[in-house]
Amino acid sequence: xxHQNSYIQTMMLVFSEFQQENWASxxxxxxxxxxxxxxxxxxxxxxxxxxxxSMIIVPSGRKWSPDGLYESDDNVIRSVNASLLDRAxxxxxxxxxxxxxTKKKSNGTVxxxxxxxxxxxxxxxxxxxxxxxQNPRVSLTVIRFLxxxxxDKNKNWxxxxxxxxxNDLKETYASSGNFVYAEKIVNGGPAMATAVRLAAEDYDLMxxxxxxxxxxxxxxx
Numbered sequence: 001x002x003h004q005n006s007y008i009q010t011m012m013l014v015f016s017e018f019q020q021e022n023w024a025s026x027x028x029x030x031x032x033x034x035x036x037x038x039x040x041x042x043x044x045x046x047x048x049x050x051x052x053x054s055m056i057i058v059p060s061g062r063k064w065s066p067d068g069l070y071e072s073d074d075n076v077i078r079s080v081n082a083s084l085l086d087r088a089x090x091x092x093x094x095x096x097x098x099x100x101x102t103k104k105k106s107n108g109t110v111x112x113x114x115x116x117x118x119x120x121x122x123x124x125x126x127x128x129x130x131x132x133x134q135n136p137r138v139s140l141t142v143i144r145f146l147x148x149x150x151x152d153k154n155k156n157w158x159x160x161x162x163x164x165x166x167n168d169l170k171e172t173y174a175s176s177g178n179f180v181y182a183e184k185i186v187n188g189g190p191a192m193a194t195a196v197r198l199a200a201e202d203y204d205l206m207x208x209x210x211x212x213x214x215x216x217x218x219x220x221x
Contacts, residue, residue: 037076041083049089055128057093058084064098085210091124109139109178113203115196116144118162121209126165129207130172139178142169143199145192146185 012030019028035043048056061077064070084092114129116122126142133140144166166181173179186192200206 037080040080041087044080044084045087045089053090055091055093056084056088057095060094060096062096109137110135110205111139111203112141112205112207113199114140114142115199115206115208116142116162116166117209119158119209123162123165123209125207125209126169130169133173133179136178140173141180141182141203142166144181144183145195146183148185148187 015028015030019026033043044056044058047053058081059077061074061081062070063072063074081092081094085094112129112132114125116126129140129142132138170181184195186195
């Protein structure tokens with residue numbers, strides 16, 4: 001019944017065009033798999049293992065209105081995603097598609113923003129963003145959120161590693177265009193949520209890590 005589903009047809013067309021534009025490095029395969037809800041994560045993980053996959057990208061299951069307002073959640077998809085995050089043999093990217101932004105004019109540049117709080121997941125987000133930055137059409141902005149009180153550098157290994165990763169990033173792109181590094185001080189969860197919402201409106205794609213370290217930034221409240 002694939003031919004009866006316009007959404008699937010659109011996605012197949014998008015991936016086919018992507019393959020044609022990147023024929024030297026990309027292969028696209030389409031297939032349909034039927035699975036029970038509580039077994040979907042197993043099937044996806046087995047497929048990832050078979051193909052030595054580095055990253056699984058799944059839809060968030062969240063629906064947005066044309067104006068960018070939250071409408072509803074697909075609880076089945078979100079449940080599968082939660083299981084994937086616990087079980088996957090590789091990185092998992094949960095894509096929140098807020099396609100209402102496509103109405104805005106574009107000059108051909110893809111604006112990517114990275115929210116950096118700290119920890120191994122955020123460092124992986126930086127690695128992914130650097131890989132994307134190899135495309136000359138990509139403009140990259142990294143925003144590091146800091147608390148008003150600096151953590152004890154001598155006791156927090158992640159803090160030291162984070163600084164090393166960010167310093168390397170700034171040195172790599174210091175003399176190149178389409179790169180911005182900024183720091184913002186936030187105190188508490190509400191301030192963090194507000195800052196992220198405001199930042200998200202400026203970018204075509206936001207990359208954030210999953211985990212966080214309470215010793216680096218308190219996002220409670």
